[in-house]
Amino acid sequence: MIRAGGPISVERTMALSNAHYYATRDPLGAAGDFTTAPEISQMFGEIVGAALADCWLRAGAQLDAVYAELGPGRGTLAADALRVLRKAGFAGEVHFVETSPVLRAQQAERIQGARWHETLSDLPDAPLLLVANEFFDALPVRQWIGDEERRVTVEGDALVFTTDGPIREDSPAREQAVQMIASHLAAFGGVALVIDYGHARSGEGDTLQAVHAHRYADALAEPGEQDLTAHVDFEALGKAASIGEVEVTRVVSQGEWLERLGIAARAESLADVHPERAEDFAAARKRLSAADAMGRLFKVMAVHSRSWPAPAGFDP
Numbered sequence: 563m564i565r566a567g568g569p570i571s572v573e574r575t576m577a578l579s580n581a582h583y584y585a586t587r588d589p590l591g592a593a594g595d596f597t598t599a600p601e602i603s604q605m606f607g608e609i610v611g612a613a614l615a616d617c618w619l620r621a622g623a624q625l626d627a628v629y630a631e632l633g634p635g636r637g638t639l640a641a642d643a644l645r646v647l648r649k650a651g652f653a654g655e656v657h658f659v660e661t662s663p664v665l666r667a668q669q670a671e672r673i674q675g676a677r678w679h680e681t682l683s684d685l686p687d688a689p690l691l692l693v694a695n696e697f698f699d700a701l702p703v704r705q706w707i708g709d710e711e712r713r714v715t716v717e718g719d720a721l722v723f724t725t726d727g728p729i730r731e732d733s734p735a736r737e738q739a740v741q742m743i744a745s746h747l748a749a750f751g752g753v754a755l756v757i758d759y760g761h762a763r764s765g766e767g768d769t770l771q772a773v774h775a776h777r778y779a780d781a782l783a784e785p786g787e788q789d790l791t792a793h794v795d796f797e798a799l800g801k802a803a804s805i806g807e808v809e810v811t812r813v814v815s816q817g818e819w820l821e822r823l824g825i826a827a828r829a830e831s832l833a834d835v836h837p838e839r840a841e842d843f844a845a846a847r848k849r850l851s852a853a854d855a856m857g858r859l860f861k862v863m864a865v866h867s868r869s870w871p872a873p874a875g876f877d878p
């Protein structure tokens with residue numbers, strides 16, 4: 563494409579690369595390219611489920627609310643979260659936004675009766691209990707050097723950047739996605755949890771990264787064969803979501819959020835039931851919460867309709 567039509571933007575490179583990447587494989591787990599929080603421990607999905615269940619109950623336990631997840635991966639988070647939600651009495655439908663046929667098949671094995679959508683705009687007209695874990699990082703970013711958009715071209719057989727210099731990033735795709743969530747919440751009620759790695763405040767810098775077989779790789783090597791992501795700018799996301807008729811919470815670190823919502827107690831009660839795995843539960847809690855593991859880099863932010871209370875864990 564570049565040979566025929568000239569250099570393309572970083573944004574387009576990322577979109578095309580990831581479309582191929584996710585459509586053709588299950589990237590998760592030891593045999594894949596990366597591991598995510600729900601794949602580390604059931605405690606992650608259970609706490610997400612508990613946060614949503616609490617919010618749903620305090621909002622009046624509306625019968626028409628649906629569980630919605632963006633980019634559900636293997637369906638592990640949904641399975642763990644729904645176990646907790648079902649115990650709390652939630653009997654609503656399950657809706658997944660997922661483009662990858664390979665991952666849809668995995669999700670179908672784990673979650674009976676789920677429905678799939680290509681885009682957010684196809685979600686049903688109902689109150690949402692929505693979660694997106696490591697979804698926004700996969701949506702394309704633009705990179706700017708001054709007012710010039712950074713582009714990618716071909717040199718020999720390799721892809722290279724056309725220009726270098728101090729970089730600023732933004733992401734119309736992410737802003738559009740969070741705006742669609744916000745207007746859906748404004749119209750039908752509900753709450754959305756966004757969990758991802760990134761920064762609470764906008765800043766300068768190049769955060770485009772490729773991961774292959776659990777290692778960082780050259781971002782332009784093997785296009786479509788490695789996971790291309792960029793850090794999520796939660797300040798920009800929060801601003802885009804602030805459409806006036808919804809509330810946007812502050813951004814808290816994943817570690818703080820999980821500890822506030824009781825991951826320590828959950829690890830202990832699991833250890834009581836399975837004493838032989840006590841060390842595994844303690845290690846998983848540490849990996850998810852500790853500042854030098856996922857606890858600080860990963861952030862959590864919520865958006866909720868004015869008709870619903872704020873979810874727990876975001877108080878100053």
Ligand code: SAH
Binds near residue numbers: 694695700
């Ligand atoms: N949430 C899961 C998986 C994260 S990987 C977990 O935490 O384990 C990113 C997920 O988003 C995959 O399921 C991928 O197929 C999906 N995805 C990536 N880009 C997408 C897009 N543009 N539209 C819908 N789903 C997308």
